[in-house]
Amino acid sequence: MDLKQLKALVTIAETANMTRAAEVLNIVQPALSRQISMLEDEVGAILFERGRQGMILNQEGKTFLEYARRILHEVEKAKAEVRPSSGTVSGIVNVGLLPSTSDLLSSMLLRRLQQQYPEIRITITAGYAGHLQEWLEVGEIDVALLYAAKLSSSLNVQPLVQEKLWFVSLPGNGLRPDKPVTLNRMADKPIILPSRPHGLRVLVDRVGRENNLQLHVVAETNSMSVQKRLVLDGHGYTILPSIAIAEELALGHLEAAPLTDAGLSRTIVLARSRERNMTMSVKCVMQTLSECIRTGIENGGWAHAQWIAKN
Structure with a gap:
């Protein structure tokens, strides 16, 4: 199994068309078909239903697609982290925000990161605390704002x-x-x-x-x-x-x-997984997000809230 096969799977799923997927990947269609066949042999399961409407993911394929996307995303993050950049901090960081905080924090966070760490790219996901915690634990996001109640011991948290x-x-x-x-x-x-x-x-x-x-x-x-x-x-x-x-x-x-x-x-906490290495880009985003929250409280944008972090 290699990354080309995973990219083939994801591209076919996203385009819903073999011909279009081959164009996107800049390969001929027979080669694309071979990659999918090799992937199915490696996985030991049929991932697509083949019929008049083309190749449609079956349930096994849909399950495997989630992992394929996650693997490809992790590879992109790793490449961004290790790519030489003249000493500047770079990387891709997925940030989870509670819906009630996203309007106040998303623009401020992006603006400050662009000013201080222009080589860091962020993905912002807004979701309820229960969902954010699940995504944090499985590695779909890197850092998130959560409620303090019933947090998993697998998370490292800082009350804010x-x-x-x-x-x-x-x-x-x-x-x-x-x-x-x-x-x-x-x-x-x-x-x-x-x-x-x-x-x-x-x-x-x-x-x-x-x-x-x-x-x-x-x-x-x-x-x-x-x-x-x-x-x-x-x-x-x-x-x-x-x-x-x-x-x-x-x-x-x-x-x-x-x-x-x-x-x-x-109590809102800033959380990350204990299971995953904290890269410099994640550390910088966490620090910047904390600063944004404190600014929001101090300038009245987050009224009736109390800053409780110890630093």
């Missing part, structure tokens, strides 16, 4: 931010920043929550169980934008950190009050 969660609604329901509320008081309201394994949902469920509360959950979603949209359209209330609703609060589209229940605050 502490912030309360807020109860959110349309204007006119009496929610104010200077008048905190409890989850018990709001338990009978129609609530829209993130779906599991979102870290925020884990916190809310745990506090509900500890206080014997039966929350009136009317909808769940794996999208923060959908979560806010449903509230804006009058379907109920929700629970979010203040950073996720800063713009809507400023425009008067939503109102909110902090929740005072013990446990209804989130």
Whole structure:
């Protein structure tokens, strides 16, 4: 098995056409077919269904495709790390951001990296904490912001931010920043929550169980934008950190009050896998991301958050 065979697999899957894949790889189609046949022999399984519509990945092929992409990506990262660059830091770094933080941090992070480390290339992935942790553990991303709750021992983490969660609604329901509320008081309201394994949902469920509360959950979603949209359209209330609703609060589209229940605050950590070598490019991105977060808090972009890192 070699990289040419893996590239052939990925290219055919992406183009969905043998002729087009051969053009992209700049080889003749019979040679491309031989590479796939050799790969299937090596794997010991048929990866494509061959028919009138061409070559379509079967279930075995779809499974192998994920690994092939990961291997090729790791090779590209390794080449970027070891390529001579006159002493400058270079490499490809995959960064995972929580949806509530991506608007504030993504542009700032890219701008600072371009200024300080122009040879580093980043890929930014926004996702819920549970998904980011899974991707971090299997090596699909290099560094991520996560909630501190229930983190795997395979991760190296640095706590950065502490912030309360807020109860959110349309204007006119009496929610104010200077008048905190409890989850018990709001338990009978129609609530829209993130779906599991979102870290925020884990916190809310745990506090509900500890206080014997039966929350009136009317909808769940794996999208923060959908979560806010449903509230804006009058379907109920929700629970979010203040950073996720800063713009809507400023425009008067939503109102909110902090929740005072013990446990209804989130600690955000900067995490990476203990299993993987920390390259200089990853180290530089982690440091820059921490600086961006601190700047966001200090300039008011991340209101009601507390910087708790020790450095």
